[in-house]
Amino acid sequence: xxxxxxxxxxxxLHEAAExxxxxxxAAALANQVELLEESILGLEDLALEDVGWRRMIAMxxxxxxxxxxxxxxxxxxxxxxRDPLIxxxxxxxxNYVWGQGVGLQAKAAQDATQDVNTVVQAFWDDPDxxxxxxxxxxxxxxxxxxxxxxxxxxACRTDQLTGRVRLxxxxxxxxxxxxxxxxxxxxxxxxxxxxxxNQTNLITGALEQALRSTWHPVLGYxxxxxxxxxxxxxxxxxxxEPILHCAVNRPEESAWGIPDxxxxxxxxxxxxxxxxxWAKLMRALARYAWKAKTSGAKAAQLRAALNRPSTDxxxxxxxxxxxxxxxxxxxxxxxEAVSKSGATLDADSGRPLAMMVSAALDVPVTMLLLDPGITxxxxxxxxxxxxxxxxxxxxxxxxxxxxLQLVDHVIDSAVTAPRGxxxxxxxxxxxxxxxxxxxxxxRTVTVVWPQMDAEDPLSRVQAIAxxxxxGHLPPRTVVSLFLQALGxxxxxxxxxxxxxxxxxFLDPAIQQAAQAVAREKNGAPGSQAAEAYR
Numbered sequence: 445x446x447x448x449x450x451x452x453x454x455x456x457l458h459e460a461a462e463x464x465x466x467x468x469x470a471a472a473l474a475n476q477v478e479l480l481e482e483s484i485l486g487l488e489d490l491a492l493e494d495v496g497w498r499r500m501i502a503m504x505x506x507x508x509x510x511x512x513x514x515x516x517x518x519x520x521x522x523x524x525x526r527d528p529l530i531x532x533x534x535x536x537x538x539n540y541v542w543g544q545g546v547g548l549q550a551k552a553a554q555d556a557t558q559d560v561n562t563v564v565q566a567f568w569d570d571p572d573x574x575x576x577x578x579x580x581x582x583x584x585x586x587x588x589x590x591x592x593x594x595x596x597x598x599a600c601r602t603d604q605l606t607g608r609v610r611l612x613x614x615x616x617x618x619x620x621x622x623x624x625x626x627x628x629x630x631x632x633x634x635x636x637x638x639x640x641x642n643q644t645n646l647i648t649g650a651l652e653q654a655l656r657s658t659w660h661p662v663l664g665y666x667x668x669x670x671x672x673x674x675x676x677x678x679x680x681x682x683x684x685e686p687i688l689h690c691a692v693n694r695p696e697e698s699a700w701g702i703p704d705x706x707x708x709x710x711x712x713x714x715x716x717x718x719x720x721x722w723a724k725l726m727r728a729l730a731r732y733a734w735k736a737k738t739s740g741a742k743a744a745q746l747r748a749a750l751n752r753p754s755t756d757x758x759x760x761x762x763x764x765x766x767x768x769x770x771x772x773x774x775x776x777x778x779x780e781a782v783s784k785s786g787a788t789l790d791a792d793s794g795r796p797l798a799m800m801v802s803a804a805l806d807v808p809v810t811m812l813l814l815d816p817g818i819t820x821x822x823x824x825x826x827x828x829x830x831x832x833x834x835x836x837x838x839x840x841x842x843x844x845x846x847x848l849q850l851v852d853h854v855i856d857s858a859v860t861a862p863r864g865x866x867x868x869x870x871x872x873x874x875x876x877x878x879x880x881x882x883x884x885x886x887r888t889v890t891v892v893w894p895q896m897d898a899e900d901p902l903s904r905v906q907a908i909a910x911x912x913x914x915g916h917l918p919p920r921t922v923v924s925l926f927l928q929a930l931g932x933x934x935x936x937x938x939x940x941x942x943x944x945x946x947x948x949f950l951d952p953a954i955q956q957a958a959q960a961v962a963r964e965k966n967g968a969p970g971s972q973a974a975e976a977y978r
Contacts, residue, residue: 510620513594513700517616520592520705529712529798530705533805533812534591537704540836541843542583544894547935548851549924551888558885560855563865567609567854576611577847586690587839594701595619596690597635600663600853604684607861609854614687615639622699623659623676629697633875634659634676635687663688663849666877686853690846692839708804711797718794806835833896844891851889855879892928892935904929919951 508516523530548568550561568578576582576598589596597614618639625631638657645652659676663686673681691701795809802809808829856879858864868881881887895904908929912922920939927935942950 508695508698508700508702510700514617516703516706517593519709520703523705523709523712524588524592527709527712527716529715529801529812530708530805532814533708533801533807534588534705536807536811537591537805537836537839538584538587540833540896541587541839542580544896545580546583546843546847546894547892548847549890549892549935549939551886551890558866558881558883560866560881560885560887560889563854563858564851564889567851570610572610572612576613577850587843589616590690590692590701591704594692594694594703594706598688598690598850599660599685600688600850601685602853602857603861605861605863607854607857607859607864609850609857611850612685624699629699630694632662632689632699633665634661634681635689636660636676636679637687658682660685660687662686663853665875666872667875668872671875688846688849690842692842704805708801711800711804715794715797715801718797719791722791722794806832808832837896840893844893847891848889855881855887855889894928901929 520530524534525531548564550564567573573579574582577586586596593616595616597616597619599612599614601610601612602608603610614637618637619635620638621636622632623634623636625633636657636659638655641654641656643652643654644650657679659679659681661681661683665686672683675681692704693702693706694700695702795813798813799809802812805812811832855866856877858866859868859879859881860870860877866881867883868879868885871878871880905926908922908925911917920943923942924935924939927938932938942952
């Protein structure tokens with residue numbers, strides 16, 4: 445029981461023991477309770493600021509309070525807009541993860557019955573998917589959201605008749621509560637969404653607000669139909685709209701992620717304050733560049749002569765001097781430059797502060813500051829780049845895992861829906877649903893990322909050609925590797941054009957030779973391709 449609860453309990457016992465307490469005394473007690481509430485909230489704010497967002501006492505162990513997370517998110521969002529280091533750091537991370545794009549390839553290509561690739565590509569190219577995840581702008585925003593929020597929630601609106609899945613982005617502020625597996629806090633089953641809906645009354649034209657709240661199962665949690673509650677605490681459960689929760693930097697036994705920028709904000713603020721102080725120092729040094737000494741009778745005359753306003757060359761108006769002014773002193777006339785010995789004029793002294801921001805964001809300081817520094821050699825740059833690329837490669841793998849969860853749901857929905865495009869068998873394993881495609885169709889989908897390093901395309905093409913010369917690689921795989929090495933977009937669509945209706949690969953050389961033979965039979969002149977085909 446907290447201090448405030450103890451105080452309230454004491455007041456309740458006092459009122460129960462003395463029911464004839466004067467009204468003024470009761471009002472005073474109520475006022476003390478209110479003051480104590482404000483004091484405790486103030487102490488909590490100080491603790492959140494000074495101790496590092498310490499969790500509330502009533503929360504489960506190792507969890508940040510939802511209020512504290514909201515404050516952290518607000519702080520990181522503001523920093524990502526106004527602080528240059530945070531903005532550039534998050535931008536670099538997003539560019540390295542998504543800047544070259546990403547593709548999906550289903551291992552099972554077209555065949556007579558199960559066209560898994562068509563289902564996957566239709567979902568990935570859907571306008572709602574592009575707006576939430578697969579579009580260039582959406583990918584940049586989602587990665588930066590992990591930097592400022594630490595959490596991304598994507599709702600999968602599933603048509604129960606056709607199996608079509610449409611994505612919708614849910615703001616982090618609307619997710620207020622979770623229900624987890626009692627034996628595993630990170631195994632979340634349900635999340636509660638609460639939001640305000642602004643509705644316009646079509647009769648009166650007035651704007652009306654309505655508060656709504658719903659529970660959503662987490663994507664992948666599919667208990668048997670009989671065990672699915674339709675309501676939790678009086679609010680409906682949207683089984684047709686499961687939510688994928690993408691979280692990073694999640695502490696042990698916590699349901700929420702922590703923003704990437706949280707560890708960098710304080711150091712970025714310190715670096716900004718250092719530069720502001722440095723600018724003030726330079727401004728102060730430029731204020732008085734000279735000093736003059738003269739007798740008392742001539743001091744006023746000399747001061748007026750030195751501080752005479754200059755003239756603006758554009759409009760001819762007098763301009764008061766702001767920099768390079770003179771200090772007039774007594775008694776002997778003397779003019780010399782003000783000594784600057786001992787003054788620190790080096791702005792690079794704050795570089796260690798920027799390096800702390802670099803360490804927090806896993807971004808090389810040379811990239812963060814756009815300055816190679818004194819030791820900015822090629823070897824130094826490559827040494828700093830390699831850990832950064834490994835870190836961003838790890839973030840790519842996280843996104844790949846989340847994308848595959850969405851794709852698995854799309855394939856499952858295409859099987860379970862009555863009018864779905866795929867066929868298969870559904871079995872239940874505890875609180876998980878297992879869907880197997882009919883005809884032993886492969887459902888494996890690969891998330892294809894381009895190479896992060898600047899490797900020479902010619903060397904990659906030569907390596908692929910050498911591997912193809914061994915005769916152990918399937919032609920479809922070789923073509924896919926060639927297209928990826930050349931940086932061609934929409935590799936899957938090109939491969940679909942090179943596959944017949946039975947799923948067999950159509951070799952372009954053989955197709956051209958066959959067409960040449962056909963033209964020759966129709967009276968057209970022969971060609972080298974026709975001779976090779978024979």
